[in-house]
Amino acid sequence: MASNSVIKPKTQAGKRALARREEKVIENTKSCLLIRGGNTSEAIGSCLKDLYSLKKPHALMLKRRNPILPFEEISFVEKMSRKYDCSLFAFASHSKKRPNNLVLGRLFNYQLLDMIEFGVEGYQPLCTFPVAKVPVGTKPCLSFQGEEFDSDPTLMAIKNLLLDMFQGPRVEKIRLQGLEQLIQFSYCDGQILVRSYRILLKSSGSKIPRVELSEMGPRFGLRLRRHKLATPEQSKQARRQPKVATIKKIKNIVPDDGLGNRLGRVHVGRQELDKLQTRKVKALKRPREDFNAADGKKIKKRRLSDNKKRKNKE
Amino acid sequence: LATSVPPTFDLGLLLINNPNPLDPASTRGPELEPYLAAVARENAQSLLSEIWQRLPAERVEDAVVAPLPPPSTPLPREKPPPKPKPPSRWEEFARLKSIRRNKKEQAVWDEATGEWRPRWGYGRADPSKEWLLEVPASADPNEDQFGRLKKEKKERVAKNELQRLKNISRNMRLGGTLPALSAGGGGATSSSKELKRALVVAKRSDASVGQFSAKVGGEKVGHLQGRRRHFLPNTGSLTAERGIQEQVLKELAARRTDPLNTERAVNRLQQQREQSGDAANAVDGRRRPQKKKTAGKVSTEGGKSRRQNARDSKSRKYKKAAASGRANQKMKSLMKSKTLGKRK
Numbered sequence: 001m002a003s004n005s006v007i008k009p010k011t012q013a014g015k016r017a018l019a020r021r022e023e024k025v026i027e028n029t030k031s032c033l034l035i036r037g038g039n040t041s042e043a044i045g046s047c048l049k050d051l052y053s054l055k056k057p058h059a060l061m062l063k064r065r066n067p068i069l070p071f072e073e074i075s076f077v078e079k080m081s082r083k084y085d086c087s088l089f090a091f092a093s094h095s096k097k098r099p100n101n102l103v104l105g106r107l108f109n110y111q112l113l114d115m116i117e118f119g120v121e122g123y124q125p126l127c128t129f130p131v132a133k134v135p136v137g138t139k140p141c142l143s144f145q146g147e148e149f150d151s152d153p154t155l156m157a158i159k160n161l162l163l164d165m166f167q168g169p170r171v172e173k174i175r176l177q178g179l180e181q182l183i184q185f186s187y188c189d190g191q192i193l194v195r196s197y198r199i200l201l202k203s204s205g206s207k208i209p210r211v212e213l214s215e216m217g218p219r220f221g222l223r224l225r226r227h228k229l230a231t232p233e234q235s236k237q238a239r240r241q242p243k244v245a246t247i248k249k250i251k252n253i254v255p256d257d258g259l260g261n262r263l264g265r266v267h268v269g270r271q272e273l274d275k276l277q278t279r280k281v282k283a284l285k286r287p288r289e290d291f292n293a294a295d296g297k298k299i300k301k302r303r304l305s306d307n308k309k310r311k312n313k314e
Numbered sequence: 315l316a317t318s319v320p321p322t323f324d325l326g327l328l329l330i331n332n333p334n335p336l337d338p339a340s341t342r343g344p345e346l347e348p349y350l351a352a353v354a355r356e357n358a359q360s361l362l363s364e365i366w367q368r369l370p371a372e373r374v375e376d377a378v379v380a381p382l383p384p385p386s387t388p389l390p391r392e393k394p395p396p397k398p399k400p401p402s403r404w405e406e407f408a409r410l411k412s413i414r415r416n417k418k419e420q421a422v423w424d425e426a427t428g429e430w431r432p433r434w435g436y437g438r439a440d441p442s443k444e445w446l447l448e449v450p451a452s453a454d455p456n457e458d459q460f461g462r463l464k465k466e467k468k469e470r471v472a473k474n475e476l477q478r479l480k481n482i483s484r485n486m487r488l489g490g491t492l493p494a495l496s497a498g499g500g501g502a503t504s505s506s507k508e509l510k511r512a513l514v515v516a517k518r519s520d521a522s523v524g525q526f527s528a529k530v531g532g533e534k535v536g537h538l539q540g541r542r543r544h545f546l547p548n549t550g551s552l553t554a555e556r557g558i559q560e561q562v563l564k565e566l567a568a569r570r571t572d573p574l575n576t577e578r579a580v581n582r583l584q585q586q587r588e589q590s591g592d593a594a595n596a597v598d599g600r601r602r603p604q605k606k607k608t609a610g611k612v613s614t615e616g617g618k619s620r621r622q623n624a625r626d627s628k629s630r631k632y633k634k635a636a637a638s639g640r641a642n643q644k645m646k647s648l649m650k651s652k653t654l655g656k657r658k
Contacts (some may be wrong), residue, residue, distance in 0.1 A: 023393045023394060023395060023397075024396060025395065027393065141328040141362075144329070144331050146335055164389050174328075188341050213355050215351060230390075239389075
């Protein structure tokens with residue numbers, strides 16, 4: 001927390017920036033850091049730009065070339081992730097040995113969690129598709145086609161990473177007319193084919209609309225190369241959720257019965273009804289000395305009717 | 315498109331998982347893209363049908379909205395969940411005394427100007443900006459009142475800062491975020507003393523394969539502070555040692571309030587007689603060497619009494635310690651004369 005750091009922020013903007021970075025119960029949308037390697041081909045450079053468009057505004061493109069090798073030395077990526085507060089990254093490079101190389105990865109607590117290297121094949125950029133694009137910040141629908149995504153452990157990890165990368169902002173409610181984008185990942189012959197479509201909702205006979213798709217782009221295939229996946233302990237730690245405080249239910253009390261009344265049941269215990277003292281007898285409250293006078297005679301109880309009798313006597 | 319396995323959904327992520335493989339014949343050549351588009355359309359239709367059916371639609375102003383359930387696919391977090399902050403000293407005190415925070419209003423009546431002023435921020439009645447200050451009756455007439463106010467404010471700010479830093483250091487200590495500096499035990503080193511000691515130990519213990527690392531110019535290694543335990547030599551004056559032992563016994567004897575508990579003594583005697591099974595065993599409270607049991611005699615399972623066993627084990631321990639002590643002494647003398655490394 002900002003209040004747990006020795007250096008206090010001097011401006012409100014600084015305070016807000018620090019508050020944004022601190023650990024939270026409900027986290028911010030994951031930002032993606034897009035890095036260009038030492039050498040990039042036109043295709044992979046363009047692919048990275050399209051990825052940036054897809055991930056905007058939760059993406060940051062680094063301007064300069066960074067001749068690093070993520071699989072050898074990840075410290076640069078970790079450093080940049082800490083600097084810019086991004087937990088996803090995409091690294092694009094091109095070499096003879098690894099043409100059109102794309103490394104997608106994610107970090108936990110600014111340390112590498114997992115990363116997968118793909119070779120991008122059959123790439124067609126966003127601009128080549130003459131379909132109108134979706135607004136920035138749209139939450140896409142995701143579709144995974146292929147049995148391997150549920151059986152093969154590597155592909156399961158890849159699916160998890162792709163989900164994390166493309167899920168978009170976390171929302172509580174979604175506007176049904178706003179379901180405008182579908183990203184389809186299909187596994188075919190060692191390649192993951194990525195296609196992105198624009199959803200058009202047409203009226204059908206029933207309440208549920210008829211879906212029509214038009215390919216919006218970009219279009220590419222990802223061929224799996226190397227990967228560095230998280231160990232089970234790492235992924236377990238990364239998935240640890242905070243204990244969300246639940247409202248403790250008080251037994252026996254109904255806070256509101258709908259009319260603003262608070263109801264509860266009072267348990268009294270077993271009562272012997274014939275032995276209950278219901279009437280308050282004032283006579284029983286008098287001290288006992290009244291009954292026995294000093295001379296041992298019983299004192300006569302005075303009643304109101306005695307006054308009448310006395311009067312009558314007089 | 316024959317769908318043999320029905321798809322599964324994760325509506326929190328707007329996800330559809332279709333575990334059916336792609337038709338290999340359709341994925342070759344120019345038919346690939348239309349085939350993929352058809353597959354995608356089917357998937358999208360299934361997903362949207364699911365959304366329309368499962369999620370209750372609400373109307374918010376001019377849009378139809380559906381609440382999304384939390385995602386069922388486990389995705390890793392960005393950062394670890396926040397640790398609960400331990401309460402500060404004031405918070406703890408307030409909790410015990412049940413002092414509650416009173417929310418202060420922003421506007422305060424200012425007598426001097428005769429208007430409502432904000433309590434903080436722009437336009438507040440700042441006492442440090444006063445142009446006129448009354449000299450209180452108790453103060454020295456030559457004292458600088460403006461300077462006094464400034465000084466007091468500085469002191470208050472410094473005190474607050476100190477308290478804040480103390481709270482932070484306590485949080486760190488209790489939260490244990492400092493890395494363990496000692497090799498033995500991973501516990502958090504709590505005080506500055508422990509940290510200093512750990513540092514000195516780390517600086518001293520830098521030998522590898524018997525060679526201590528060379529000192530970098532001007533580096534001070536520091537002494538290991540702490541009480542040195544002194545042991546008397548094992549050899550030497552016997553009378554001195556006897557005197558010490560007698561002194562110890564005297565002190566112990568002086569502490570005992572009841573020197574002899576006859577009941578206890580009798581019980582002990584009984585117990586020992588039962589255990590040893592030898593009436594000839596003389597027990598008068600003093601240590602006696604155990605008689606050897608001959609083959610013919612009846613002896614119980616635990617031949618020695620418990621007390622005797624305990625005493626014997628202790629004596630064994632002391633003998634061992636003494637022996638090792640002598641060995642240690644020898645090693646120490648050896649070490650002093652000749653070292654393996656060049657430690658000065």
